[in-house]
Amino acid sequence: MGQPLRVGIVGVGAISGQYLSTFERLESVRLTAVADADPARAEAVARARGVRALAVDELIADAEVDVVLNLTIPAAHAEIALKAVAAGKHVYGEKPLAATLEDAEAIIDAGREAGVRVGCAPDTVLGTGVQTARKAIDDGAIGAPVAATATMATPGHERWHPNPDFYYQPGGGPLLDMGPYYVTALVTLLGPVASVIGAASHTRDERTIGSGPREGEVVPVAVDTHVTGVLRHESGALSTLVMSFDSVATRASNIEVHGQSGSLIVPDPNGFDGDVLLHPLGGAWETLPPSAGYRGAARGYGLADLAAAPEGVPARADGALAYHVLDIMTSLLASAEGGAAVAVASTCERPAAVPLQDAPQAA
Ligand SMILES: NC(=O)c1ccc[n+]([C@@H]2O[C@H](COP(=O)([O-])OP(=O)(O)OC[C@H]3O[C@@H](n4cnc5c(N)ncnc54)[C@H](O)[C@@H]3O)[C@@H](O)[C@H]2O)c1
Numbered sequence: 001m002g003q004p005l006r007v008g009i010v011g012v013g014a015i016s017g018q019y020l021s022t023f024e025r026l027e028s029v030r031l032t033a034v035a036d037a038d039p040a041r042a043e044a045v046a047r048a049r050g051v052r053a054l055a056v057d058e059l060i061a062d063a064e065v066d067v068v069l070n071l072t073i074p075a076a077h078a079e080i081a082l083k084a085v086a087a088g089k090h091v092y093g094e095k096p097l098a099a100t101l102e103d104a105e106a107i108i109d110a111g112r113e114a115g116v117r118v119g120c121a122p123d124t125v126l127g128t129g130v131q132t133a134r135k136a137i138d139d140g141a142i143g144a145p146v147a148a149t150a151t152m153a154t155p156g157h158e159r160w161h162p163n164p165d166f167y168y169q170p171g172g173g174p175l176l177d178m179g180p181y182y183v184t185a186l187v188t189l190l191g192p193v194a195s196v197i198g199a200a201s202h203t204r205d206e207r208t209i210g211s212g213p214r215e216g217e218v219v220p221v222a223v224d225t226h227v228t229g230v231l232r233h234e235s236g237a238l239s240t241l242v243m244s245f246d247s248v249a250t251r252a253s254n255i256e257v258h259g260q261s262g263s264l265i266v267p268d269p270n271g272f273d274g275d276v277l278l279h280p281l282g283g284a285w286e287t288l289p290p291s292a293g294y295r296g297a298a299r300g301y302g303l304a305d306l307a308a309a310p311e312g313v314p315a316r317a318d319g320a321l322a323y324h325v326l327d328i329m330t331s332l333l334a335s336a337e338g339g340a341a342v343a344v345a346s347t348c349e350r351p352a353a354v355p356l357q358d359a360p361q362a363a
Contacts, residue, residue: 004030005090005307008065010056010080011072012036012045014161015094015299019069020049022300028307028360029067029300035059037072056080060087067092067117069303074171078103081118085110092119092303095180097322099171101330104323111319117309118319122181123302125188126316127272131293131354133257133264134189138353141278142259145190148239150182150255153247158219162212165219167245173223174243175200175329178270182241182255183231183325185269189257190233192347193328198229200336203246229332234347241332272297293354301360308360316351324348 004027009016012034023031033052036042046053060068060083068084070077070093078098084091085107097120098104111118124130137145152174158164166172187193203225206218226246231239242252255266261281267274273296276288294301302317309315327346335342 004028006030006032006064006066007069007303008033008035008054008059008062008067009069009071010035010059011070011076012041013071013163016045016071018299019071020045022298026300026304026359028304032064033059033062057083060084060089066090067303067307070094073166074099074176075166075169078107081107082110085114085116085118088114088116090117090119090306092306092317093121095121095322096171096176096326096329097319098326099176101326104326108319108323117306117315119302119306119315119317120319120322121299121302121317122184122269123297123299123305123317124181124269124272125185126294126301126305126354127297128290128293128295128356129267129272129274129276130185130188130269132276132288132291133266134353135292136264136276136278136288137189137257137259141262141280142257142264143261145235145237145257145259147237148186148190148255148257149253150186150239151242151250151252152178152182152254153242153244153250153252155248156207156225156245158207159210162209162214164207164209168207168219168221168223168225170222173227174225174245175227175332179227179241179243179329180322180325181269182243183328184321185255185266186231186233186239187321187325187348188351189266190235190237190239191350192234192324193231193344194234195232195341195343196229196328196332196335197341198227198332198336200224200227200333201246224333224336227332227336229335231328231332272301290356292356294360295356295358304360314349314351316354318351320348321351
């Protein structure tokens with residue numbers, strides 16, 4: 001195996017802990033530095049992990065950082081990613097790729113011109129859950145896929161997140177926040193999307209923080225909080241999407257895929273594993289054993305997959321996929337606004353399937 005890719009994290013907030021614990025058990029990546037707009041946060045993480053705390057610009061320029069892991073809030077994704085690319089670094093970021101499609105395009109273009117890799121979460125779809133479902137579809141277990149449903153229905157993240165402001169600002173909302181898991185899974189399972197039609201509603205102008213030091217504080221809502229729509233895949237399959245921060249609870253499957261000779265239940269695409277259930281025509285529900293994907297995966301495997309990708313071979317959690325996913329979501333919001341179907345201008349390759357294995361291995 002070659003040298004591990006040296007990682008500098010910008011933004012060590014709520015989600016960073018999951019990446020930090022993943023890096024302790026992956027050989028293809030090694031943490032070397034952290035930075036945050038709040039230097040005290042970076043210093044605390046640096047002390048705990050035995051790495052350096054740097055200013056953001058120092059980290060991006062640092063000779064011991066090969067890839068900038070961008071875990072800032074969506075509104076800062078583009079600024080940090082563009083700086084990293086300008087410094088000749090690879091960049092892998094949390095979802096969405098950027099808060100707007102224009103910013104996302106700028107990142108992809110800059111990455112291509114600089115000859116560096118751009119990768120993006122979610123990497124949950126590389127786990128055994130979605131990958132086993134994909135293998136079942138590719139192996140013909142449900143026949144020709146016809147349709148899918150994807151449902152994410154919750155009361156909203158302000159109940160548990162101590163700083164939920166960004167979920168209700170542009171770049172947030174149920175679609176841009178949780179949609180990346182579902183739409184990336186749908187593209188992984190059924191391929192790219194050609195057009196969309198959507199509808200959305202904005203039910204309240206304020207949300208009340210439910211936990212942490214700011215409990216009881218009210219945050220403004222600038223986005224639609226219930227978004228529904230239909231995605232027409234290039235294959236002709238139709239996916240129906242419901243993404244809601246205005247629902248109390250649901251018993252709907254996260255994702256179901258229906259084909260001419262079978263139906264599949266796909267586990268939560270915001271997780272890496274879980275049971276895949278198959279109902280063949282004329283049969284009954286059966287649980288499929290894990291047959292594909294990274295076993296025991298966690299946040300950070302997408303970056304390790306990028307580190308392991310041979311020269312010239314796209315990483316699975318690639319920027320082009322994240323761009324197409326963002327294009328689908330922004331097209332859905334545009335359709336909801338305008339009331340007519342919208343053609344999705346971009347497309348992408350379906351990412352390579354993940355054979356069943358423990359972890360990405362550097363080439
Ligand atoms: N919290 C979750 O459960 C979760 C899960 C999956 C993905 N994500 C994604 O991870 C990202 C971060 O979410 P979070 O919940 O960790 O947010 P957070 O607010 O807890 O943490 C973000 C951190 O980034 C820092 N930051 C913001 N702008 C910065 C800038 N310009 N330069 C340097 N540092 C900056 C903040 O100071 C903060 O420490 C988001 O894109 C979110 O969608 C979050």
